[in-house]
Amino acid sequence: MVHNLDLSFLIPVRVDSNQRIRNLNSVIRFLLTNFNAEIFIGEESIRREIDIVFEHENINYIFYKSNNDYFHRTKLINNLCKKTNKEVISVYDSDVILPVEQYLIAYNKIIQNELDIVIPYNGTVFDVPDDEVKHLINTPENPDSIKLININKCKKRRHNSVGGAPFFNRQIFLDGGMMNENFKAWGAEDDEFICRFSKLGYRIDNIKGILYHMEHPRTKNSSISSSYYKNNISELRKIR
Numbered sequence: 001m002v003h004n005l006d007l008s009f010l011i012p013v014r015v016d017s018n019q020r021i022r023n024l025n026s027v028i029r030f031l032l033t034n035f036n037a038e039i040f041i042g043e044e045s046i047r048r049e050i051d052i053v054f055e056h057e058n059i060n061y062i063f064y065k066s067n068n069d070y071f072h073r074t075k076l077i078n079n080l081c082k083k084t085n086k087e088v089i090s091v092y093d094s095d096v097i098l099p100v101e102q103y104l105i106a107y108n109k110i111i112q113n114e115l116d117i118v119i120p121y122n123g124t125v126f127d128v129p130d131d132e133v134k135h136l137i138n139t140p141e142n143p144d145s146i147k148l149i150n151i152n153k154c155k156k157r158r159h160n161s162v163g164g165a166p167f168f169n170r171q172i173f174l175d176g177g178m179m180n181e182n183f184k185a186w187g188a189e190d191d192e193f194i195c196r197f198s199k200l201g202y203r204i205d206n207i208k209g210i211l212y213h214m215e216h217p218r219t220k221n222s223s224i225s226s227s228y229y230k231n232n233i234s235e236l237r238k239i240r
Helices: 018-034 071-082 102-109 128-138 169-177 190-200 227-240
Strands: 003-013 035-045 059-065 088-091 118-121 126-130 155-158 167-169 204-206 213-215
Touching: 003 071, 003 102, 018 035, 018 088, 018 128, 018 213, 035 071, 059 071, 059 088, 071 169, 088 102, 088 169, 102 118, 102 167, 118 190, 126 128, 169 190, 190 227
Parallel strands: 003 035, 003 088, 035 059, 118 204, 126 213
Antiparallel strands: 088 167, 118 167, 126 155
Protein backbone atom coordinates (compact mmCIF):
# COMPACT_ATOMS: atom_id res chain seq x y z
CA MET A 1 0.00 0.00 0.00
CA VAL A 2 1.32 3.44 -0.97
CA HIS A 3 0.51 6.19 1.54
CA ASN A 4 -0.19 9.72 0.30
CA LEU A 5 1.68 12.30 2.38
CA ASP A 6 1.97 16.09 2.09
CA LEU A 7 5.64 15.66 2.92
CA SER A 8 9.09 16.28 1.52
CA PHE A 9 12.01 14.01 2.37
CA LEU A 10 15.19 16.10 2.25
CA ILE A 11 18.19 13.83 1.66
CA PRO A 12 21.65 15.48 1.75
CA VAL A 13 24.53 13.32 0.56
CA ARG A 14 28.23 13.32 -0.22
CA VAL A 15 29.31 10.08 -1.86
CA ASP A 16 32.40 8.70 -0.15
CA SER A 17 32.01 4.96 -0.77
CA ASN A 18 30.21 2.39 -2.88
CA GLN A 19 28.13 1.50 0.16
CA ARG A 20 26.84 5.06 0.30
CA ILE A 21 25.47 4.72 -3.24
CA ARG A 22 24.02 1.31 -2.41
CA ASN A 23 22.35 2.65 0.72
CA LEU A 24 20.93 5.71 -1.03
CA ASN A 25 19.48 3.55 -3.78
CA SER A 26 17.90 1.23 -1.19
CA VAL A 27 16.41 4.17 0.70
CA ILE A 28 14.94 5.75 -2.44
CA ARG A 29 13.36 2.49 -3.58
CA PHE A 30 11.92 1.89 -0.12
CA LEU A 31 10.43 5.39 0.12
CA LEU A 32 8.95 5.27 -3.39
CA THR A 33 7.44 1.86 -2.72
CA ASN A 34 5.65 2.93 0.43
CA PHE A 35 4.92 6.66 0.12
CA ASN A 36 3.59 9.10 -2.41
CA ALA A 37 5.68 12.00 -1.17
CA GLU A 38 8.18 14.49 -2.53
CA ILE A 39 11.87 13.58 -2.35
CA PHE A 40 14.74 16.04 -2.70
CA ILE A 41 18.22 14.57 -3.12
CA GLY A 42 20.98 17.12 -2.70
CA GLU A 43 24.50 16.02 -3.61
CA GLU A 44 27.42 18.23 -2.60
CA SER A 45 30.86 17.48 -4.02
CA ILE A 46 33.58 18.63 -6.38
CA ARG A 47 31.94 16.57 -9.11
CA ARG A 48 28.76 14.58 -9.48
CA GLU A 49 29.17 11.05 -8.13
CA ILE A 50 25.55 9.90 -8.21
CA ASP A 51 25.13 8.41 -11.66
CA ILE A 52 21.83 6.72 -10.90
CA VAL A 53 18.99 8.22 -12.92
CA PHE A 54 15.99 8.49 -10.63
CA GLU A 55 13.23 8.77 -13.20
CA HIS A 56 10.21 9.42 -11.02
CA GLU A 57 7.89 12.40 -10.78
CA ASN A 58 8.36 12.63 -7.01
CA ILE A 59 12.16 12.87 -7.14
CA ASN A 60 14.13 16.08 -7.46
CA TYR A 61 17.91 15.78 -7.78
CA ILE A 62 20.10 18.86 -7.24
CA PHE A 63 23.87 18.98 -7.51
CA TYR A 64 25.77 21.57 -5.46
CA LYS A 65 29.37 21.99 -6.55
CA SER A 66 31.77 22.45 -3.64
CA ASN A 67 35.56 22.43 -3.37
CA ASN A 68 35.41 22.14 0.43
CA ASP A 69 37.16 19.16 1.97
CA TYR A 70 34.21 18.87 4.35
CA PHE A 71 30.58 17.98 3.73
CA HIS A 72 28.52 21.05 4.68
CA ARG A 73 25.46 19.00 5.52
CA THR A 74 23.69 21.71 7.52
CA LYS A 75 23.89 24.25 4.70
CA LEU A 76 22.72 21.69 2.17
CA ILE A 77 19.68 20.79 4.27
CA ASN A 78 18.73 24.46 4.54
CA ASN A 79 19.05 24.89 0.78
CA LEU A 80 16.85 21.86 0.16
CA CYS A 81 14.21 23.13 2.60
CA LYS A 82 13.89 26.31 0.56
CA LYS A 83 13.06 24.24 -2.53
CA THR A 84 9.86 22.75 -1.14
CA ASN A 85 6.55 24.17 0.05
CA LYS A 86 5.23 21.01 1.68
CA GLU A 87 3.72 21.40 5.14
CA VAL A 88 5.91 18.68 6.62
CA ILE A 89 9.58 17.90 5.99
CA SER A 90 11.80 15.06 7.12
CA VAL A 91 15.54 15.75 7.32
CA TYR A 92 16.49 12.30 6.11
CA ASP A 93 19.85 10.52 6.08
CA SER A 94 20.84 8.49 3.04
CA ASP A 95 21.49 5.36 5.12
CA VAL A 96 18.44 4.90 7.34
CA ILE A 97 15.13 3.05 7.18
CA LEU A 98 12.30 2.64 9.67
CA PRO A 99 9.18 0.46 9.84
CA VAL A 100 6.44 2.07 7.71
CA GLU A 101 4.10 2.67 10.64
CA GLN A 102 6.69 4.89 12.35
CA TYR A 103 6.73 7.28 9.38
CA LEU A 104 2.94 7.49 9.48
CA ILE A 105 2.73 8.11 13.22
CA ALA A 106 5.37 10.85 13.05
CA TYR A 107 3.72 12.51 10.06
CA ASN A 108 0.26 12.47 11.63
CA LYS A 109 1.50 14.02 14.86
CA ILE A 110 2.75 16.99 12.84
CA ILE A 111 -0.32 17.25 10.59
CA GLN A 112 -2.70 17.02 13.56
CA ASN A 113 -0.70 19.73 15.38
CA GLU A 114 0.15 17.48 18.32
CA LEU A 115 3.89 18.19 17.99
CA ASP A 116 6.21 20.54 16.12
CA ILE A 117 9.11 18.08 15.77
CA VAL A 118 8.94 14.29 15.95
CA ILE A 119 11.87 11.91 16.29
CA PRO A 120 10.30 8.85 14.60
CA TYR A 121 11.88 6.28 16.94
CA ASN A 122 12.77 5.91 20.61
CA GLY A 123 16.39 6.99 20.27
CA THR A 124 17.75 3.49 19.65
CA VAL A 125 19.82 2.95 16.50
CA PHE A 126 20.91 -0.44 15.19
CA ASP A 127 23.71 -0.72 12.63
CA VAL A 128 22.72 -3.18 9.90
CA PRO A 129 25.76 -5.12 8.58
CA ASP A 130 26.31 -5.72 4.89
CA ASP A 131 25.02 -9.29 4.94
CA GLU A 132 21.69 -8.08 6.35
CA VAL A 133 21.33 -5.01 4.11
CA LYS A 134 20.67 -7.50 1.30
CA HIS A 135 17.10 -7.91 2.57
CA LEU A 136 16.42 -4.22 1.97
CA ILE A 137 18.13 -4.29 -1.43
CA ASN A 138 16.45 -7.42 -2.77
CA THR A 139 12.88 -6.85 -1.54
CA PRO A 140 12.25 -3.08 -1.46
CA GLU A 141 8.72 -3.57 -2.79
CA ASN A 142 7.87 -5.49 0.38
CA PRO A 143 6.98 -3.04 3.19
CA ASP A 144 7.80 -5.81 5.66
CA SER A 145 11.29 -6.36 4.23
CA ILE A 146 12.73 -4.61 7.26
CA LYS A 147 11.36 -7.47 9.38
CA LEU A 148 13.66 -9.86 7.56
CA ILE A 149 16.68 -8.24 9.21
CA ASN A 150 18.17 -10.41 11.94
CA ILE A 151 18.39 -7.97 14.83
CA ASN A 152 20.85 -10.30 16.58
CA LYS A 153 23.38 -9.58 13.83
CA CYS A 154 22.99 -5.82 14.23
CA LYS A 155 25.11 -3.68 16.53
CA LYS A 156 23.25 -1.37 18.89
CA ARG A 157 24.94 1.97 18.31
CA ARG A 158 23.05 4.50 20.40
CA HIS A 159 20.08 4.67 22.74
CA ASN A 160 19.58 8.45 22.78
CA SER A 161 19.95 9.43 19.13
CA VAL A 162 17.84 12.25 17.66
CA GLY A 163 19.04 12.37 14.04
CA GLY A 164 18.44 10.21 11.01
CA ALA A 165 14.91 11.19 10.02
CA PRO A 166 13.33 13.91 12.23
CA PHE A 167 9.95 15.22 11.06
CA PHE A 168 9.30 18.97 11.21
CA ASN A 169 6.48 21.34 10.56
CA ARG A 170 8.30 23.17 7.77
CA GLN A 171 7.29 26.66 8.89
CA ILE A 172 8.56 25.95 12.39
CA PHE A 173 11.82 24.67 10.93
CA LEU A 174 12.17 28.02 9.17
CA ASP A 175 11.06 30.11 12.16
CA GLY A 176 13.46 28.31 14.49
CA GLY A 177 16.45 29.15 12.33
CA MET A 178 16.76 25.87 10.39
CA MET A 179 20.05 23.95 10.73
CA ASN A 180 23.02 25.69 12.32
CA GLU A 181 25.51 26.20 9.47
CA ASN A 182 28.38 26.66 11.91
CA PHE A 183 28.45 22.86 12.00
CA LYS A 184 30.72 21.36 9.35
CA ALA A 185 31.44 17.75 8.43
CA TRP A 186 30.08 15.29 11.00
CA GLY A 187 29.08 15.52 14.63
CA ALA A 188 26.58 17.06 17.05
CA GLU A 189 24.53 19.06 14.53
CA ASP A 190 21.42 16.97 15.20
CA ASP A 191 21.83 17.28 18.98
CA GLU A 192 22.19 21.03 18.58
CA PHE A 193 18.97 21.58 16.66
CA ILE A 194 16.97 19.58 19.21
CA CYS A 195 18.57 21.57 22.03
CA ARG A 196 17.92 24.90 20.30
CA PHE A 197 14.34 24.19 19.23
CA SER A 198 13.58 22.95 22.74
CA LYS A 199 14.94 26.17 24.24
CA LEU A 200 12.75 28.10 21.80
CA GLY A 201 9.71 26.36 23.26
CA TYR A 202 8.72 24.06 20.43
CA ARG A 203 7.01 20.75 21.15
CA ILE A 204 9.39 17.84 20.55
CA ASP A 205 9.02 14.15 21.32
CA ASN A 206 10.02 10.64 20.28
CA ILE A 207 7.72 7.81 19.30
CA LYS A 208 8.10 4.07 19.87
CA GLY A 209 10.31 1.93 17.68
CA ILE A 210 13.91 1.79 16.50
CA LEU A 211 15.88 3.16 13.56
CA TYR A 212 17.93 0.94 11.25
CA HIS A 213 21.20 2.39 9.94
CA MET A 214 22.90 0.64 7.02
CA GLU A 215 26.64 0.31 7.54
CA HIS A 216 29.17 2.21 5.43
CA PRO A 217 32.87 3.11 5.75
CA ARG A 218 33.60 5.96 8.16
CA THR A 219 35.50 8.81 6.51
CA LYS A 220 36.50 12.22 7.86
CA ASN A 221 32.99 13.42 7.04
CA SER A 222 31.33 10.75 9.16
CA SER A 223 33.49 10.20 12.24
CA ILE A 224 35.05 11.94 15.22
CA SER A 225 38.38 11.91 13.37
CA SER A 226 37.20 14.97 11.46
CA SER A 227 39.23 18.09 12.17
CA TYR A 228 35.92 19.94 12.51
CA TYR A 229 34.50 17.71 15.22
CA LYS A 230 36.04 19.68 18.10
CA ASN A 231 34.55 22.93 16.80
CA ASN A 232 31.16 21.25 16.41
CA ILE A 233 31.21 20.11 20.04
CA SER A 234 32.17 23.65 21.14
CA GLU A 235 29.22 25.05 19.18
CA LEU A 236 26.86 22.56 20.82
CA ARG A 237 28.12 23.53 24.28
CA LYS A 238 27.65 27.19 23.47
CA ILE A 239 24.03 26.67 22.43
CA ARG A 240 23.38 24.59 25.55
